[in-house]
Each structure stands twice: as C-alpha cells, then as structure tokens.
Amino acid sequence: MKIRHVIEAQQFNKELLEEIFREAEEMERIAFSGGSDILRHNIMATVFYEPSTRTRLSFESAMLRLGGEIVSTENAKEFSSAAKGESLQDTVRTLQSYSDIIVLRHYESGAAKAAVEVATVPIINAGDGSGQHPTQSLLDMYTIKQSFCGFEKLKVALVGDLENGRTVRSLSYLLAKYEGVKIFFVSPECLKMRDDIKEYLERHNVTWEESEDLSEIAPEVEVIYMTRIQRERLLDRPDDYEKAKGKFVVDKKIIDSMKKEAILLHPLPRVDEISVEVDNNPRSMYFKQVQNGLFVRMALLKMCLIN
Amino acid sequence: MKIRHVIEAQQFNKELLEEIFREAEEMERIAFSGGSDILRHNIMATVFYEPSTRTRLSFESAMLRLGGEIVSTENAKEFSSAAKGESLQDTVRTLQSYSDIIVLRHYESGAAKAAVEVATVPIINAGDGSGQHPTQSLLDMYTIKQSFCGFEKLKVALVGDLENGRTVRSLSYLLAKYEGVKIFFVSPECLKMRDDIKEYLERHNVTWEESEDLSEIAPEVEVIYMTRIQRERLLDRPDDYEKAKGKFVVDKKIIDSMKKEAILLHPLPRVDEISVEVDNNPRSMYFKQVQNGLFVRMALLKMCLIN
Amino acid sequence: MKIRHVIEAQQFNKELLEEIFREAEEMERIAFSGGSDILRHNIMATVFYEPSTRTRLSFESAMLRLGGEIVSTENAKEFSSAAKGESLQDTVRTLQSYSDIIVLRHYESGAAKAAVEVATVPIINAGDGSGQHPTQSLLDMYTIKQSFCGFEKLKVALVGDLENGRTVRSLSYLLAKYEGVKIFFVSPECLKMRDDIKEYLERHNVTWEESEDLSEIAPEVEVIYMTRIQRERLLDRPDDYEKAKGKFVVDKKIIDSMKKEAILLHPLPRVDEISVEVDNNPRSMYFKQVQNGLFVRMALLKMCLIN
Numbered sequence: 068m069k070i071r072h073v074i075e076a077q078q079f080n081k082e083l084l085e086e087i088f089r090e091a092e093e094m095e096r097i098a099f100s101g102g103s104d105i106l107r108h109n110i111m112a113t114v115f116y117e118p119s120t121r122t123r124l125s126f127e128s129a130m131l132r133l134g135g136e137i138v139s140t141e142n143a144k145e146f147s148s149a150a151k152g153e154s155l156q157d158t159v160r161t162l163q164s165y166s167d168i169i170v171l172r173h174y175e176s177g178a179a180k181a182a183v184e185v186a187t188v189p190i191i192n193a194g195d196g197s198g199q200h201p202t203q204s205l206l207d208m209y210t211i212k213q214s215f216c217g218f219e220k221l222k223v224a225l226v227g228d229l230e231n232g233r234t235v236r237s238l239s240y241l242l243a244k245y246e247g248v249k250i251f252f253v254s255p256e257c258l259k260m261r262d263d264i265k266e267y268l269e270r271h272n273v274t275w276e277e278s279e280d281l282s283e284i285a286p287e288v289e290v291i292y293m294t295r296i297q298r299e300r301l302l303d304r305p306d307d308y309e310k311a312k313g314k315f316v317v318d319k320k321i322i323d324s325m326k327k328e329a330i331l332l333h334p335l336p337r338v339d340e341i342s343v344e345v346d347n348n349p350r351s352m353y354f355k356q357v358q359n360g361l362f363v364r365m366a367l368l369k370m371c372l373i374n
Numbered sequence: 375m376k377i378r379h380v381i382e383a384q385q386f387n388k389e390l391l392e393e394i395f396r397e398a399e400e401m402e403r404i405a406f407s408g409g410s411d412i413l414r415h416n417i418m419a420t421v422f423y424e425p426s427t428r429t430r431l432s433f434e435s436a437m438l439r440l441g442g443e444i445v446s447t448e449n450a451k452e453f454s455s456a457a458k459g460e461s462l463q464d465t466v467r468t469l470q471s472y473s474d475i476i477v478l479r480h481y482e483s484g485a486a487k488a489a490v491e492v493a494t495v496p497i498i499n500a501g502d503g504s505g506q507h508p509t510q511s512l513l514d515m516y517t518i519k520q521s522f523c524g525f526e527k528l529k530v531a532l533v534g535d536l537e538n539g540r541t542v543r544s545l546s547y548l549l550a551k552y553e554g555v556k557i558f559f560v561s562p563e564c565l566k567m568r569d570d571i572k573e574y575l576e577r578h579n580v581t582w583e584e585s586e587d588l589s590e591i592a593p594e595v596e597v598i599y600m601t602r603i604q605r606e607r608l609l610d611r612p613d614d615y616e617k618a619k620g621k622f623v624v625d626k627k628i629i630d631s632m633k634k635e636a637i638l639l640h641p642l643p644r645v646d647e648i649s650v651e652v653d654n655n656p657r658s659m660y661f662k663q664v665q666n667g668l669f670v671r672m673a674l675l676k677m678c679l680i681n
Numbered sequence: 682m683k684i685r686h687v688i689e690a691q692q693f694n695k696e697l698l699e700e701i702f703r704e705a706e707e708m709e710r711i712a713f714s715g716g717s718d719i720l721r722h723n724i725m726a727t728v729f730y731e732p733s734t735r736t737r738l739s740f741e742s743a744m745l746r747l748g749g750e751i752v753s754t755e756n757a758k759e760f761s762s763a764a765k766g767e768s769l770q771d772t773v774r775t776l777q778s779y780s781d782i783i784v785l786r787h788y789e790s791g792a793a794k795a796a797v798e799v800a801t802v803p804i805i806n807a808g809d810g811s812g813q814h815p816t817q818s819l820l821d822m823y824t825i826k827q828s829f830c831g832f833e834k835l836k837v838a839l840v841g842d843l844e845n846g847r848t849v850r851s852l853s854y855l856l857a858k859y860e861g862v863k864i865f866f867v868s869p870e871c872l873k874m875r876d877d878i879k880e881y882l883e884r885h886n887v888t889w890e891e892s893e894d895l896s897e898i899a900p901e902v903e904v905i906y907m908t909r910i911q912r913e914r915l916l917d918r919p920d921d922y923e924k925a926k927g928k929f930v931v932d933k934k935i936i937d938s939m940k941k942e943a944i945l946l947h948p949l950p951r952v953d954e955i956s957v958e959v960d961n962n963p964r965s966m967y968f969k970q971v972q973n974g975l976f977v978r979m980a981l982l983k984m985c986l987i988n
Binding site: 410415417419421443445447448449450453458459464465467469471472473514 | 716732734737738739741742745746755756757785802817909911912913949950952971972974975
C-alpha cells in the first residue's frame with residue numbers, strides 16, 4: 068500500500084494501520100541488522116518552524132537507516148524566508164525542487180493541510196500547532212499493540228493538558244476505530260478535552276469519562292498516557308499553567324496501583340509528571356516508544372516513497 | 375573546463391557560461407534519473423553567516439544528488455567562532471581541513487574575496503551582503519536561455535530596490551556580455567541602480583533606461599525580473615522602505631500586458647510584489663528558476679571539484 | 682583496542698595514547714586517499730548545547746570521511762527538549778535510539794559523566810563547561826608528538842586564562858604521564874591554574890612554575906600553548922576580563938625568541954593573542970592542529986565503534 072501524505076490521524080483506517088504496524092515490525096529487523104539502502108538517492112527535507120530535536124532526529128535517523136539523504140532546517144521560523152514574509156505554500160513549492168519528501172513541523176494548526184494543497188511530493192505532518200502529530204499517535208498505537216496484541220476493549224487514561232495537547236487528540240481519533248475502547252480524560256478543570264473530540268468519540272460509540280483524580284483511575288485502566296503541561300501553549304494563561312503544573316504525577320505509589328499487565332506511556336519530553344523512580348518499572352514504556360518511533364517513521368517513509 | 379572559485383558574475387566569459395549551461399542541462403537529466411555518485415567521498419561545507427534556507431538547501435541538495443556529503447551551519451554569525459571574535463580568514467583556514475569545497479553566505483560585501491585569499495579549496499559565494507550572488511544570476515541566465523535560446527537583443531526590466539539588490543547587480547554584469555541587450559531599471563527614485571553598474575553597462579555598450587512606471591515598461595520587454603523590497607537592507611531608512619513597499623506589483627493586468635513570449639522572473643522569496651493570481655500564467659517562471667538553481671549548482675559543484 | 686566512552690583526559694594511559702596516535706596516522710593516510718567506508722550504516726548524533734561550529738564540523742567530517750552518517754543539532758539548549766525542561770539523561774536515552782554514538786558538547790562541567798550513567802552507546806565529550814575537552818587534548822598531544830617524537834623532558838608553557846580554560850586542564854593531565862615534563866603556567870594573577878591540577882601534577886612528579894611574563898618564558902620552552910581569554914567564561918568578572926585581555930600576545934619578537942625547534946600551539950579560535958604576522962613562521966602549528974583534530978577524531982570514532 069502506498070501513502071500519499073501523512074497529515075492527520077483520521078486518514079488511517081484499520082487496514083492501513085495494520086499495514087503500517089507490519090512494516091514497522093519489518094523495519095525493526097532492518098534497523099537491528101544494520102540498515103538498508105532501499106531509499107538510496109532519495110532526499111528528505113526536514114523543515115521545522117518550531118524546533119523539536121527529538122522528532123526531527125527521529126525522522127532523520129529513520130531516513131538514514133534506509134539509505135536516504137537529508138536536507139534540514141531546525142529553526143525555519145527564524146532562518147528561512149518565512150522571516151522575510153514568504154508564505155508557507157511558496158516555501159513548499161521551493162522545497163519540493165530540492166527533495167523527494169517533506170517533513171513539516173509548524174506552529175500553526177492546519178499548516179500541513181495548506182502545504183498539501185500545492186505539494187507535488189509527499190508531506191509528513193510532524194506536528195502543527197495544537198492541531199495534530201499523527202506519527203506520534205501511530206507510534207503510540209504501535210506500542211500499545213505490542214503489549215496487548217490489539218485494541219479492543221482497552222481502557223485508556225489520557226492525562227494532562229488535554230485542551231492543548233495534540234498527541235492526545237490524534238490518539239483519540241485512532242483509538243476510536245476499535246470496539247469497546249473506553250477513554251478516561253484526566254485533566255484539571257481548566258484544561259479539559261475539547262468538545263470536537265468528545266463528539267467524534269460519541270459518533271463512533273466510544274465511551275468516555277472525565278476525572279480530576281488520577282489515583283482513582285490508575286487501577287482501572289490498561290494504559291496511562293501521561294503528557295507534559297506545556298508552558299509554551301499556556302503563555303497567556305499563567306494561572307491555568309500554575310493550577311495544572313504538578314497536579315498529576317505518576318510516582319511509585321501510582322504505578323504500583325496499576326494492573327499487572329498495564330503500561331505507562333508518555334510522548335516525552337517529561338518534566339516531573341513521571342517520577343524517575345518508576346523508570347525501571349516493567350510497566351514504563353516511554354523509552355520503548357522512542358525506539359518504536361524510529362520504526363514507525365521508517366515504515367511511513369518507505370510507504371510514502373516506494374510503490 | 376575547471377572552475378577555481380565562484381566569486382562574482384564578472385569572472386564568467388561567454389564561453390564559460392555556455393559550458394555551465396551545457397553542464398546544467400546534463401545535470402537536469404541526472405537529477406531526473408535519480409542522481410549520480412560522481413562526487414562520492416567529497417565533502418561540502420555550507421557556512422551561512424546570514425541564514426537562507428532556500429539557497430543553503432539548494433546547494434546541499436545539489437551536492438547530495440551528485441553523491442557528495444555535507445557539513446553545515448545555518449547561523450554561523452551566532453553559532454561559530456565568529457561570535458568569539460575569530461576572523462573569517464581563520465574560519466576558512468579551519469573549514470578547509472574538514473571539507474573539499476566551501477559554500478559561503480556572508481553579511482558583508484567582499485567576504486567571498488577575502489575568503490579566497492587564504493583558501494586551498496574552492497569557495498562558492500552564496501551571497502555576500504549587498505555585493506553579489508553569482509549562482510543566482512547564473513540560474514537566472516539559464517532560465518532566460520531556456521526561453522529564448524540566447525540573449526542577443528533582449529529587453530530586460532529589472533524591478534524593485536535596485537540600489538541594494540545583489541541579484542540585479544550580478545545579472546546586469548552577465549547580460550552585458552551579449553549584443554543588443556537593453557536594460558530597463560524600474561525602481562523608486564530613492565532606490566535607483568548604483569552608478570558603478572550603469573558605468574559598466576556603458577563601457578560594454580549596453581543601453582539602459584530608468585523608469586518608475588512598471589505598467590509602461592511591461593509591454594516593451596521580453597523579461598521582467600521582479601525583486602523583493604528587502605526590509606533587512608533598509609532598517610536604517612524606514613521612509614524609503616515605506617515608499618518602495620508595494621509600489622511595484624505584477625498582477626493579472628500587468629502580466630496580460632506583456633508580450634506573448636515574454637517571461638516573468640523573481641529570485642524569491644516574494645512577499646506581495648507578484649500576485650499569486652498570476653502563478654499559473656505560462657509567463658511565470660519563478661518556480662522553474664528554483665528548479666534550475668539546483669541544476670546550475672550541480673553543474674558548478676562538478677566543475678569546481680572534478681577536472 | 683576498543684574505547685567505551687571518551688570523557689576525560691585521565692582515562693587514557695600511555696599505551697592507549699600510543700594506540701590512538703597510531704590510528705590517527707593511519708587515518709591521515711585514509712583521509713588523503715579519499716576516505717573509507719568502515720563506518721557505513723553507523724549514525725553519529727552531534728548534540729551541542731553550546732554552539733561550536735569548529736568542533737562540531739570536525740567530528741562530522743571525521744564521521745563522513747569514514748563513511749558514516751550524521752544527525753545533528755547545533756543549538757540544543759534552545760532547540761531541543763532541554764528548553765522544555767527535559768533532563769540531559771532523558772535526552773541521552775532518547776538520542777541513543779536514533780544513533781550509534783553521541784558526541785556531546787554541554788555548558789555544564791560534568792555533563793558527559795552524567796550522560797554516561799544512562800548511555801548504551803558510546804559518548805564522546807566534546808567539551809563540558811569549564812570541565813574538559815579531551816579530544817582537543819588528544820590532538821594537541823598528537824601535534825606535539827609529530828614534532829618531537831615523544832614527550833619526555835619537554836618544557837611546555839600554558840598561557841592565558843588558566844582558571845577557566847578546559848583545554849589547558851585536559852592537556853596538563855596528559856602531559857603528566859611522561860617523565861621529566863615541566864609545565865610553566867603563564868597567566869594573569871587573577872586567572873591562575875586551579876589547585877586541583879597543581880596537586881595532580883605534584884602527585885605525578887611533574888615540575889611546574891607560575892609566571893606572568895611570557896617574554897621571559899618563551900625562550901625556555903619547546904612548546905608554547907596559547908589560549909584565548911574567553912569573555913563568555915568571565916561575564917560576571919568584567920574587571921578580570923579587562924586585566925587579562927591583550928596581556929599575552931605572541932608577535933614576531935616573541936616567536937623569534939623561541940628555540941629553533943620549538944612550536945606554537947593554540948586550540949583556536951584566536952582573537953589577537955597570536956599576531957597574524959607569525960602565521961607563516963615554521964613554528965606556528967595551530968592550523969596543523971586543526972587538521973590533526975580530524976585524524977584524531979576519525980581514530981576515536983573507529984575505536985569506539987569497531988571492535
């Protein structure tokens with residue numbers, strides 16, 4: 068199966084998800100056996116208007132492991148022609164002369180869709196504002212699948228600033244595809260999940276519940292998905308930031324209250340919402356997620372660039 | 375033919391220009407057939423004291439398409455030893471231990487020439503202050519040649535801030551080599567082309583004329599070369615910036631007034647001096663220029679690095 | 682011999698130093714014969730929390746000359762998750778999913794050791810605050826060895842801000858391994874070498890002497906090792922910076938007073954502590970050091986990555 072662009076979680080159906088997970092498993096084998104050259108003579112442009120070393124290096128490593136090449140800018144907002152007033156669409160039209168695929172991180176929700184309108188090469192959305200971050204959700208799903216072999220009937224707690232977190236939004240869209248899933252939105256009152264997602268879940272018969280008490284929810288679920296309270300998304304709401312900061316912390320007590328087979332995820336970076344004392348707990352999968360991110364991105368690059 | 379350094383438009387004679395254009399055509403074939411490895415084991419250092427994602431990625435893509443490797447800094451002014459007081463010449467002496475060719479963008483006119491004084495590897499000037507930007511002019515010329523098969527008797531309008539624009543300066547030097555060329559300098563009164571270029575044109579028997587009225591000139595010429603009013607070059611002259619900004623705009627009316635075979639060029643990025651409504655007009659060649667930039671730079675890298 | 686991590690000068694014994702120098706010589710041959718592919722399919726992450734184009738590009742060039750690949754951030758402090766509050770150890774755990782070796786430059790002394798605690802891939806310390814910069818010292822030693830075939834009984838003057846200079850600290854540790862070495866610490870009164878190094882030298886029976894007069898010491902020594910007064914390390918001590926700045930300058934008079942076979946070293950960048958008029962003096966080895974840095978780093982990459 069070929070993928071044209073990777074823009075938002077909603078674009079993936081169950082069949083395509085299965086195919087991506089199968090490819091990711093294959094990529095795991097390739098990565099551990101020293102890489103491959105299937106993307107030789109392909110150039111990927113990583114264009115980050117909002118710096119993110121983690122995501123950028125994950126994509127770049129994925130491309131290199133498959134034998135491809137990279138051109139890159141880690142601070143496009145300041146360094147590229149955007150600073151001179153150029154439109155994103157002009158930038159995309161330019162970049163596609165230099166590359167075979169464009170990985171775009173932007174500070175504005177909807178940027179990836181705007182890029183696609185003029186694109187002649189595949190666009191991968193590596194996060195657009197408070198919009199989506201679909202490759203993160205795909206690696207989240209891949210990690211869950213590795214632990215439970217499927218998604219049916221899973222109970223998942225999404226924890227943190229759910230109003231502004233794009234990873235929890237994209238993940239909700241993907242979980243909604245599977246039967247019997249139940250989602251617990253655990254957030255401060257002032258940073259609750261937005262209505263569009265709640266309505267989407269209802270249309271897809273996914274049960275959800277809201278809570279402000281993580282210790283109550285922790286023993287109930289198969290997956291706790293912690294997220295950071297992102298100061299950079301709350302610059303104009305310092306009171307809400309203060310209320311939310313430090314409100315939810317997974318420490319030894321919380322993780323010990325979880326089911327035996329349950330797992331703890333986090334898109335990273337973490338600040339203090341997961342105590343380092345639980346890093347070695349077998350339920351802690353956040354560094355496994357990092358590694359899975361490489362395999363999932365390798366899979367996506369292959370599926371975008373090779374028929 | 376081997377090129378030692380690429381420093382300024384004046385260094386190219388007609389014979390060498392023809393050779394570069396021939397190589398660029400060959401590079402177009404190579405790029406579309408998946409690249410080559412002729413520059414394998416060659417390292418290019420891209421050192422940008424003034425950020426320009428467009429130009430940097432164009433050079434880097436050119437190097438990669440030919441199988442070469444890259445080391446790069448996109449903000450040398452802040453990140454390199456320049457911030458600690460090192461001279462450009464010391465930097466060049468250092469970089470040539472790490473690379474086989476240096477692509478230099480600098481904020482000071484004359485920087486490329488200073489670099490050449492100590493260089494043991496080829497230096498390519500990727501723009502130095504309000505000095506020159508020779509590879510831009512070469513791709514401009516290549517694009518003109520593709521449309522008209524030659525340059526004799528062409529009438530060319532250069533439009534915008536002609537006082538500070540380095541692309542229009544370099545292009546003037548190159549056009550002056552061909553018989554019967556006529557140049558129209560279209561600029562606000564306060565940003566006219568400097569005398570050194572006018573005198574150069576006169577010494578080479580090139581006719582030129584000045585105007586402040588683009589609509590009057592548009593129907594007369596084969597080439598309109600629009601440029602952006604660069605705020606960053608007019609920081610200390612806000613009045614002149616305000617006068618110039620928005621003064622010349624190619625919209626549907628202007629482009630429709632052009633000759634049928636005429637073309638519209640722009641070095642990009644554009645802000646609003648070309649309306650997006652004319653992007654699909656067959657005369658609009660600015661995204662073609664971007665692509666040609668890749669081929670011309672591939673040609674130059676080959677001619678600098680291979681005998 | 683395999684090296685696990687490169688963290689500090691003290692980790693190298695004489696036998697290992699000899700092995701590194703032998704490998705560096707071999708690398709010199711490889712570099713001049715067009716590179717090799719022994720590190721093909723290996724990825725190096727260069728993560729610089731403190732920008733240093735010189736050191737970063739030296740490592741990257743070394744990796745490329747051996748056929749390896751690179752992922753890189755030149756301003757990790759601002760661009761990476763550090764800006765969002767992530768710990769260095771979390772960053773390292775993440776990066777090792779994307780790379781086979783990590784080259785780390787950090788603004789805090791001890792950062793490399795902290796990284797090693799969680800690392801599953803080799804870490805190379807590319808400078809940590811006022812701590813160490815071991816690869817610089819190895820290339821310094823390699824350059825000295827090329828000139829004198831050994832280190833026994835050498836008299837070496839270390840000149841500049843010895844309190845905050847990490848290169849002079851690391852170099853002291855390495856010189857202390859050889860018999861009969863004598864070190865002259867030439868610094869302003871306010872920026873003298875710290876006691877820990879002096880005590881280390883005494884424990885290893887290395888003679889040392891302090892001076893504020895370079896012209897008196899210059900004729901006595903085989904090696905003058907000049908360093909820059911680093912304004913960035915003295916931001917809170919402007920008086921000391923002013924006292925030190927310009928205090929020691931090697932000009933034609935000083936270099937002519939040196940022994941015939943003596944050499945002048947500098948880790949670069951220089952500001953004005955070595956006059957450009959002595960650049961072509963046969964004793965001036967600082968650009969040779971730059972080149973040797975490439976060979977030594979190639980050797981270290983090989984020894985870290987290949988059994």
